[in-house]
Amino acid sequence: MAKGAIIVGAGPVGLMLAGELRLGGADVVVFEKLPAPSGESRGVGFTRRAAEVFDQRGLLERFGDVEWAQGHFGGVRIDFSKLDDNHFSVRGIPQFRTEEILESWLKELGVEVRREHEVLGFRETGDGVTVEYRGPDGPGEESAQYLVGCDGARSIVRRLAGIDFPGWEPTRGMYMADVVGANVRQRPIGERVPGGMVMAFNLENGVDRIVIHNEALRPPEDKSGLTFATIADAWQEMTGESLHHAEVRWVSSFTDTTRQAAEYRRGRVFLAGDATHIHMPAGAQGMSVGVQDAANLGWKLAAAINGRAPEGLLDTFQSERHPVGELLMRNTRAQTKLYLSGEEMEPLRAVLQELVQDPAVARHLAGQVSGLDVRYDMGAGSHPQLGLRLRPDIxxxxxxxxxxxxxxxxxxxxxxxxxxxxxxxxxxxxxxxxxxxxxxxxxxxxxxxxxxxxxxxxxxxxxxxxxxxxxxxxxxxxxxxxxxxxxxxx
Structure with a gap:
């Protein structure tokens, strides 16, 4: 018998979606091409709404004691303590730890994660999708009612489905490294220095994350030639501090390339997470919006698999989440320009710092970053709570x-x-x-x-x-x- 759904990608979004589907009574399997978790952590925390999504499934407590972080918009600090809702995000949780917690949850739910399963193609039929893959034992096929690509910015599912991925080409870039023994001064939301911005914050167990933006920096698409020496040289040039003695765990680079999938659904194929949107990192929004994609899609897709979905329910994934992705693209592009542009942006930063003293302005900007401003169209009704999330801690x-x-x-x-x-x-x-x-x-x-x-x-x-x-x-x-x-x- 065909599976209810095949999810491609065992990152936080794919794992969260698999759990949501299983809770909804659907039979689901996750395909992941890597043989084991990479141990890398592009995301190092999550927004308030993502924390609530984890909390409403009883998962937040599994992270143990977490550090609730004050927020900013493009480097302009916002005093969350003065707002009438809790916008504080979670800081310092490496992505690999989030994946470990979610995969453990899936084991409890009886969901299979098949590693070393690389998707090669698929064909859609009237009542399902057949996925062609290469696994540890060679090529194979698996059928399901639905296929979901949670396989990141270079999504093979998106490409095979022929879904456009329009957006903006890169104009600037950053270096990133995780190091031990750097003894570097902490700069948790970044610090502007001549020629750019530097950031340093502790992840856990003595590991510091270093981020560098130089206004002249254009990291290449191919990261294979990037060395820690290059990053340490750039850090020393911009701060006067040496990192060369530190033990390096991981190096990477990224740009401000910004793209959004034109469609989140095409027939029986769906996209979620970074398969639908990529952008410059800003306030842990990327993974967090993906987790919310999973929470939105999971119960709807489970209802369709179980034959209980009303007409048009699956289409609401596109109508509800695509606008959220559009706002994500807009606010991260705005934050990038505000935070990483040169001294010519200083007057605007000063004006915005004055504006955020107004609680209405602060609430609006904080809500965009935290995810608490999402309101869905629920039809008739005018109550202020209609279409908003209900806080799980009430x-x-x-x-x-x-x-x-x-x-x-x-x-x-x-x-x-x-x-x-x-x-x-x-x-x-x-x-x-x-x-x-x-x-x-x-x-x-x-x-x-x-x-x-x-x-x-x-x-x-x-x-x-x-x-x-x-x-x-x-x-x-x-x-x-x-x-x-x-x-x-x-």
Missing amino acids: RLKLADGSPATVRDLLKPARGVLLVTSAAADADGLRATAAPWADRVDVTAADWAEGGADRPDAPAALLVRPDGYVAWVQPDDAPLRAALERWFGAA
């Missing part, structure tokens, strides 16, 4: 008096209808949702810690498996219509 008091959090309700990756004691016709709401009991959990609970005293506190709300609010009372929109739109026929 505390609740269940009907029997016991405490809970939104996290507890979302962990199974099912829909949730939360009905408070203030709801109008609570019995009627529960009766309306009853035919969807195999997909939607109904919970009676009240907001703890005075949450119900807020004038916009929902009396009842329907939450999708990805944590976004799809229906709210008080609003005139019917609950049944929202259930049918997102969870299919009763």
Whole structure:
């Protein structure tokens, strides 16, 4: 029997998507061409919304004690402590550690990750996709209902599907190295120096990450010739500090090339993560947006695999996530120009530093970086919470008096209808949702810690498996219509 889905790529996005699909009851396998994890870490943390996505599946606690980081926009500091929502991101988590945690989770869920499986091609049929691959035992084929490329900027799935990847060519570049014993002064959000910018921060276990931008630097596409000596020379030239004595773990370079896939879906083929967008690193947004892609797609694709998806549900992956990718491209390009341009940008930096003292401006820029400003179109309704995420750390008091959090309700990756004691016709709401009991959990609970005293506190709300609010009372929109739109026929 064909698999429900084949995911190509065992990075954080592919692993997260596999877990989401499995929680949704779908049979899934992950193909990865590398024989073992690379141990490299392009990403070294994640944004607030990505942290919440991990949290609502009970994964954030597996990272142990994490460092919550203050934020900036293109080097302009934003005081998150003055905002009415928690935008603090997680800093210093190497990508390989995120992958280890997610792969361990997949083992618990019974998801197979097949390493040394390189995709060579695929052909789409009326009811599925057959993938041609080369594995440890030679060439082979595997069929599935759907194929998802989570295989990075040079995605083979995107190329084979013929999906365009338009964007902007590189204009500047950076060197990067992970070193031990450098004894370098920490510069966690970077420091402007004559000729460019330098950054240094601790990853873990005494490993420092060094990042260098020189205004004249144009790293080549082929990184095979890059040496640590070149990076250490550039660091010394720009800072006067020597790194030559340090032990090097990894070196790389990157540019500000910016591209976005024209389509996130073509037939039975989907793209997610860096297969859909590449850009200059800025605030751990790339991997974080990819993790959110996975959370958005996973429950929808699982519903389609199980034959429960309403018409048009899979198309909402494109309509909801492509605009998020567009905003990601815009804000990272803006941050790159703001942060890495020369002294001619100093007046604009000064003006922006004044503007972010206004809480509305700070909230807007912080929301773009943290991912908390994402709002999806949920149709009829005007409640302020509609289309936004529901914070997983919100505390609740269940009907029997016991405490809970939104996290507890979302962990199974099912829909949730939360009905408070203030709801109008609570019995009627529960009766309306009853035919969807195999997909939607109904919970009676009240907001703890005075949450119900807020004038916009929902009396009842329907939450999708990805944590976004799809229906709210008080609003005139019917609950049944929202259930049918997102969870299919009763």
